[in-house]
Amino acid sequence: MTTEIRLESSPAASPLFGRDHELRIVERILAAAAGGVGEAVLLRGDTGTGKSAVLNTARALAAERGFYVCAATGIESETAIPYAGLHQVLKPFLPRIHELMPRQQNALLTAFGLDDGPAPEMLMVGLAALQLISDPADTSPVLVVVDDAQWLDASSVDVLAFVARRINTERIGLVVAVRNGIPARIGDAGLPEHGVAPLDVGAAEALLDVVAPGLPATSRQRVLADSAGNPLALIELSQAIDQHNGTRASSSLHLPISYRLERSFLRQVSQLPTTTAFVLLVAAADDSCDVGEILAAATVALADPASTASLDPAVAVGLVEVLGHELQFRHPLVRSAIYQSAPPSQRAAAHTALAEILQPHKERRAWHRAAACIGQDDDVARDLEAAAGTAFDRGSARTAAVILGRAASLGESGKSRGRLLLRSAEVNIRLGDLEVARQQLADAMREQLTEEEELRALIWSEAINDRKWFSSATIDVFASLAGDLARSSATGKDLALQALFQFVIAAWYEDVAPETRNRMVEMVQQLKRGDDDMEALAIATFADPDRQLGALAERSAHFVPERLSVATQRTIGVTFGGASDYERAWPWLSAAADGYRQEGLLGTLADTLVPLVWAAIPLGKFRMAETFGAELARLYRDSGRARWAVVGDFAVATILAERGETERALAMIADAERELRDLGGSQGARCYAQYARGRAAMVDHDYDTAFAELARVFDRSDVLFHPFARHRSTADLVEAALRSGRSDDARRLMDDLEEHAARQGSSSFFRATVTYLRPLIAGEQDAELLFDRALGGPLAGWPFLLARTQLNYGQWLRRQRRLIDARTQLRAAVAGLDSLGATSLADDARAELRAAGEAAPPSAVQQVDDLTPQELQIARLAASGLTNREIGMQLFLSHRTVGYHLYRIFPKLGITSRAQLRALDLGPE
Numbered sequence: 001m002t003t004e005i006r007l008e009s010s011p012a013a014s015p016l017f018g019r020d021h022e023l024r025i026v027e028r029i030l031a032a033a034a035g036g037v038g039e040a041v042l043l044r045g046d047t048g049t050g051k052s053a054v055l056n057t058a059r060a061l062a063a064e065r066g067f068y069v070c071a072a073t074g075i076e077s078e079t080a081i082p083y084a085g086l087h088q089v090l091k092p093f094l095p096r097i098h099e100l101m102p103r104q105q106n107a108l109l110t111a112f113g114l115d116d117g118p119a120p121e122m123l124m125v126g127l128a129a130l131q132l133i134s135d136p137a138d139t140s141p142v143l144v145v146v147d148d149a150q151w152l153d154a155s156s157v158d159v160l161a162f163v164a165r166r167i168n169t170e171r172i173g174l175v176v177a178v179r180n181g182i183p184a185r186i187g188d189a190g191l192p193e194h195g196v197a198p199l200d201v202g203a204a205e206a207l208l209d210v211v212a213p214g215l216p217a218t219s220r221q222r223v224l225a226d227s228a229g230n231p232l233a234l235i236e237l238s239q240a241i242d243q244h245n246g247t248r249a250s251s252s253l254h255l256p257i258s259y260r261l262e263r264s265f266l267r268q269v270s271q272l273p274t275t276t277a278f279v280l281l282v283a284a285a286d287d288s289c290d291v292g293e294i295l296a297a298a299t300v301a302l303a304d305p306a307s308t309a310s311l312d313p314a315v316a317v318g319l320v321e322v323l324g325h326e327l328q329f330r331h332p333l334v335r336s337a338i339y340q341s342a343p344p345s346q347r348a349a350a351h352t353a354l355a356e357i358l359q360p361h362k363e364r365r366a367w368h369r370a371a372a373c374i375g376q377d378d379d380v381a382r383d384l385e386a387a388a389g390t391a392f393d394r395g396s397a398r399t400a401a402v403i404l405g406r407a408a409s410l411g412e413s414g415k416s417r418g419r420l421l422l423r424s425a426e427v428n429i430r431l432g433d434l435e436v437a438r439q440q441l442a443d444a445m446r447e448q449l450t451e452e453e454e455l456r457a458l459i460w461s462e463a464i465n466d467r468k469w470f471s472s473a474t475i476d477v478f479a480s481l482a483g484d485l486a487r488s489s490a491t492g493k494d495l496a497l498q499a500l501f502q503f504v505i506a507a508w509y510e511d512v513a514p515e516t517r518n519r520m521v522e523m524v525q526q527l528k529r530g531d532d533d534m535e536a537l538a539i540a541t542f543a544d545p546d547r548q549l550g551a552l553a554e555r556s557a558h559f560v561p562e563r564l565s566v567a568t569q570r571t572i573g574v575t576f577g578g579a580s581d582y583e584r585a586w587p588w589l590s591a592a593a594d595g596y597r598q599e600g601l602l603g604t605l606a607d608t609l610v611p612l613v614w615a616a617i618p619l620g621k622f623r624m625a626e627t628f629g630a631e632l633a634r635l636y637r638d639s640g641r642a643r644w645a646v647v648g649d650f651a652v653a654t655i656l657a658e659r660g661e662t663e664r665a666l667a668m669i670a671d672a673e674r675e676l677r678d679l680g681g682s683q684g685a686r687c688y689a690q691y692a693r694g695r696a697a698m699v700d701h702d703y704d705t706a707f708a709e710l711a712r713v714f715d716r717s718d719v720l721f722h723p724f725a726r727h728r729s730t731a732d733l734v735e736a737a738l739r740s741g742r743s744d745d746a747r748r749l750m751d752d753l754e755e756h757a758a759r760q761g762s763s764s765f766f767r768a769t770v771t772y773l774r775p776l777i778a779g780e781q782d783a784e785l786l787f788d789r790a791l792g793g794p795l796a797g798w799p800f801l802l803a804r805t806q807l808n809y810g811q812w813l814r815r816q817r818r819l820i821d822a823r824t825q826l827r828a829a830v831a832g833l834d835s836l837g838a839t840s841l842a843d844d845a846r847a848e849l850r851a852a853g854e855a856a857p858p859s860a861v862q863q864v865d866d867l868t869p870q871e872l873q874i875a876r877l878a879a880s881g882l883t884n885r886e887i888g889m890q891l892f893l894s895h896r897t898v899g900y901h902l903y904r905i906f907p908k909l910g911i912t913s914r915a916q917l918r919a920l921d922l923g924p925e
Helices: 021-033 051-064 082-100 100-111 121-135 154-164 201-211 217-228 231-243 257-270 274-285 291-299 308-316 332-341 343-356 362-372 378-393 397-410 415-431 434-444 450-465 471-487 492-508 514-527 534-543 545-556 566-578 582-601 602-616 622-637 644-656 661-677 681-699 703-714 726-737 741-758 764-779 780-791 797-815 817-834 839-851 869-879 884-891 895-909 912-918
Strands: 038-045 068-073 143-146 172-179 193-195 320-325 326-329
Touching: 021 038, 021 051, 021 143, 021 172, 021 869, 038 051, 038 764, 051 068, 051 143, 051 397, 068 082, 068 434, 068 471, 082 100, 082 154, 121 143, 121 154, 121 602, 121 622, 121 884, 121 895, 143 154, 154 172, 154 397, 154 492, 193 869, 201 217, 217 231, 231 257, 257 332, 274 291, 274 308, 274 326, 274 332, 291 308, 291 326, 291 343, 308 320, 326 332, 343 362, 362 378, 362 397, 378 397, 378 415, 397 415, 397 434, 397 644, 415 434, 415 450, 434 450, 450 471, 450 492, 450 817, 471 514, 492 514, 492 534, 514 545, 514 566, 534 545, 534 566, 534 884, 545 566, 545 741, 545 839, 566 582, 566 602, 582 602, 582 764, 602 622, 602 644, 602 780, 622 644, 622 869, 644 661, 644 681, 644 839, 661 681, 681 703, 681 726, 703 726, 726 764, 741 764, 764 780, 780 797, 797 817, 797 839, 817 839, 869 884, 869 895, 869 912, 884 895, 895 912
Parallel strands: 038 172, 038 193, 068 143, 143 172
Antiparallel strands: 320 326
8 A cells, every 4th residue: 555645835935036047947857857857956056145945936836736845954963963864855755665675675764773774885775765756756746855955964965966866767856955165065966056146136126126115225225235146135134224224234344245144133033032042042953843852952951941932032033933843944044143153152051951852862962962062071972982883883884984083072081082083094994085094093093092903003004005115114014013913802813804905905006026915925824714714815816916816716616606705706706807817707706796786785786896897898798898887887976986987987988999989988088087087086097998098999990099008008117007907908909019010019018928828827818818819920821820729719718809810810811812711700700799799890800701702791780789788787687577676676776767768678679578578689798
């Protein structure tokens, strides 16, 4: 049975002057949502420019047209309460929460502190929120409005950003407003922005005619000049001047408008009874709008009990409204003006009273106690630490880090401050906020730490030191710290191994000396938790792939991935991928990705898709590489880690290049590199850009450019040098050298490759690469034998290299005028390249076939080639028998969006039902 949603009517819209453009934006969003095309907008402007008025008008118009309307207002005191803003938005829909799939339901209930389930990931909370909003949209469109979003807690911002990116196929509109001059995390969400500017002279005069029609001419000019087109200032200043008989205080002439507005509001507050003024202060300090809670807290602090009558004077002058059991301030600035202008002792009294009545609500109570605290207080710090633990349990690690940082500032002793700073730093390391973590670790080490805490602080400082140099001295220091930490406690060995893995990952990007890598391997051996510790073996291999790969290959052959934990599957798969052993990496990474997808651990899924995508490309799984590349880019941007999203963009660009869409591929690479620079991302990611750019040049036969681009990753003096990722480019670099007349470079690179392949003999990728290149670099007398050997088996499992070898062999045979033999190879090349979707090289093979005297078969464009990566992913899941909701759970989309995509997929495939979809050949991976 469906629960009916009952919403209170939206506020009536007042006439707006000079906001025609903003109203057109609102009208467009409402019309689009009604038509099933969701849009979002971020309104940004100074205090009093009318953002709230536009939002109120949007709510009123939406309510008139039968929309469900849900709204939230950011409150400064809520910024450290996990999902507080999201709870406001979803409150009208919560009676329907039981209609969600169990995992979504559990994620949302846990996030709101209504259940004790395992800590949910933000992306699962986001999917649950999207589904909860999307379901009612089946019957009526939904408008979500959020005011003062600069005060929203970080978790709510992340979820709203997630929802905003997924409403383009939903009947949902989203309008968000933020105030200029205050950092707003929502501003980084990528929402289309519109600046709400001051009113022009005509609109300002028209508004003044309505709000102060009898104002004397001299006063009128003063108000118009002082308000500078700010509508709220115009209203408030005209009333203030009228009340003072046309005069104004000269001391306010040069103050910013926000200050003048605050003074105007505060003049009204100063004329209220003492009890009423204090009740308003409690309301301003509270993170709830509940009138009963506000009055109860005021009663605790006052000698006389506060009642609803206490609010009547404030309601009479229009500072607040009481709607049912909720108190609403006339304008957000009224709340901040009352709170900020109150003496510290009065603010502390308000927070203390709120903490007193919030005994059952430990998180809120802790935050109010902290706000009331003047100086240090270990008891308050402990309360905050407990609140941070609750935030962890609710899946809001980012909020937990903020709370721990605040707790550290309140700790009386250096011992408590140090411990809390260290805990906050370790959370920020998990979140990837390494700059913050480095500063917190440095601050923690200036405080009193236990021996184990000091070791943790030191080892993490070394692990994330962005200026580290991997010398033997550095390794010795790290080894000593790791050993001491391993011996310090029961969990010390696990912590040391985690820190060491961070260190080893950093070393993977560096040109580290062999003896240094050997020392890292020795450290892992000392920390391993038994002879069967596959995770430790994988970390040791990641530290020194060239010499340790064989041991991991031998040991892992005795396991199937499903017998080990998902985390161990991922570590082993990542290690094989980092060693360019893509064939072995694939089953481990695929199992880990499936596991994380099933568990709803979307952030870790994105981390797993990176090596999976870059294993898919050399393995010839082009469609899967494009699909997963696009997906990991979405997931990283959804989880606020956009600097890693570009790795997926580079993979997609590589596949575009293989299809011959060179301009589009190069534009995508340039955009991603620009984003990487703007976000301060790792230079290490740019090696993937060089590969994509090099392949684009290769398929365009621009071998000079291909050589120049790819050679940078091999040049130890170049910032883009990469000791391991470069190996994926070796075949292209040698071929580009040969085809651009650089035979000496080609032979030198080939010698290095063969030496490396011999040293790392367990990787079939290196054997396949050598096999592919040998006939190209050999003399005419040896080429045929080497081509035949290559096609005799060594390239099995490497379809892209196999098809390219057939193309090269066919070209060679045609040059030898052996046209019948050439046709055989070229026909095979055309078929192989078509099946991979390598359109550009397939066209080359057709041209060669025609030159060999045979009509080339038409391009075997499959119907699936018309599908986008996401559509192909949805089609395959639907063909497997999953429902729209189940597909949405897998891909983190609403069921409506899945249905929309299937509506587009069926005509592209020439079918009309799921039954036909199951019978269709959706092509190779």
